[in-house]
Amino acid sequence: MEIFHGVLYGFQVALQPINLLYCFAGVFIGTLVGVLPGLGPAAAIALLLPSTFAASPVSAIIMLAGIYYGAMYGGSTTSILMNIPGEAASVVTCLDGHAMARQGRAGAALGISAFGSFIAGTLSVVALTFLAPFLARVTLSFGPPEYFALMVLGLTLLTYFARESMVKALIMAAAGLLCGTVGQDVMSGRFRFAFGIRTLEDGLGLVPVIMGLFGVSEVLLNLEQREEATEIFAPPTTGLLPTRADWRASTLPILRGSALGFFLGILPGAGAIIASFVSYAVEKRASKHPERFGRGAIEGVAGPEAANNAAAGGAFIPLLTLGIPANAVMAILLGALMIHGLQPGPLLVKQAPDVFWGIITSMYIGNAMLLVLNLPLIPLWARLLQVPYAIMFPFILLFCLIGAYSVGNNVGDGLVMWVFGVVGYLLKKFDYEGAPLILAMVIGPMMEESLRQSLILSGGDFAVLVSRPISAAFILAAAVLLLLPLLRSRTAVPASS
């Protein structure tokens, strides 16, 4: 009953004209960001954060959230029509989506992506609706040791799923934790790593760091690649509605993708990219004809596209119930909530029910808007993709510059972005990923505080982390994840040599 009231209340908030407008703006911008390669949702949300300062907290978060799941819809269009992922979570969609387009089935691929995304997005919001209030009640009993252990598990998961070496991902996480300590120490008031620079005394800003790592460095890398003439398939005007055979092939992958995506999305550190890869692997294994994969199997489009949308919904769970961001996008949303004077965590549902339920229900509306919007707008997106990169990148850079500056009207923030842009470029060159660094930087201060509080509580005894059952379970899971690759490599090396 409590949930029923909550949902009803949420719709009252989300259906207010102003919030509908913000929701629409969010999903529209999100789709655009998803379609455009080289501009991801994290950088886009960071960019637009300052422009929401004047809005009410609910409207602001509704719009920023819309950008995130809107981008999941948009990414597939570019993957299918151009064989370039519009957004990182649509990488696998290229494989079969583009193959389908080459066979003249672009319409079916785009259609099943949109419907699959809608079904998965909606299912995952339903799960969020029921799970979030329940989990908020459970996590209310979490003390500093549980928080610390959970964040350790989150960071470990992220490094476990790293595509490059796990050691490098762990290095990124450790470096991120150190970045998080820059600025004034909350508990003692002392400045750390600030060197008397005013911008650093406030700590490294999340917006400039993200725009540097995910915006500027991305442009630098793209500039290096020789311009290739990419073929863009003319957007189909008919055949967007999947046929009955398409539905028969896609229904189970969509449902499996939804479940996988939702649960992987909840785990801090896993997220939409991994969900889409796992879903593709699962569908290939479940298929009676795995050889069709990569040659235009509709299951290979439906599953991953469902998974990345469901993951976007699942990612809200740790944010709304624990105040822990699951990925870089959630980290900015966390920042946005705090800027608007709200403390995300188990108390959010009590302290700001309008925000809590308003965000959740707005996602039902946003998903419906996206389904209606997306298919008719595909010709527009395809035209947009014909704009050459030479015209686009100066504006991406300019928007990053203005965005970083306008957070606090401070050139120093721009310089932070510049440094992280160069660092991000070098990291890619040396095969590092930026994601663990960002997540660690955001949760670093929370981890530090909960660790120091735990130690104060226990009188300096680290056993407090393993003597409480919930925190012990988290620590154990993290330890297993850390040791697993070691065991595997020890058994795998003799076999291969």
Add this chain to the structure above:
Amino acid sequence: MPRDLVSGLFWLAVAIFAAVQGLSLNLGSLNRPGPGFFPFWGGVVLGVLSVVLIVRSFRPVAAGPRIRPESWKPLVVVGALLAYLVLLEPLGFVAVTFLFLLLLFRLEQRGWAFSAGSAAIGTLASYGLFQVWLRTQLPTGPFGF
């Protein structure tokens, strides 16, 4: 020199720096950890990880892609970004943005007329979007804009 050795040494340096800073910030005691506690132990963990990476970098592996930049364009862009930030407050948003866009359009071999026109339109459009519509406080230069 193996690529992982280069980056491993870099992280080792960062780790030592962080640990030394942590020590000078006061570690506190275990039952009352001070401001240096987390940076110190973070530095120690980073140091251990970078040593692992350095040791592993000597194992023979298939050669990875080259590190050197494939083109000079990123360097120009990095320079342009820095120049933009340094000149933004002295010269004002409009002038700096126009020059910035002009340079970047020229970078991709667009003609002067096209570049200048696009840069002017882009400057006006972004001024309208951020200053007039979103009310961002963009810096004004000596010319009053």
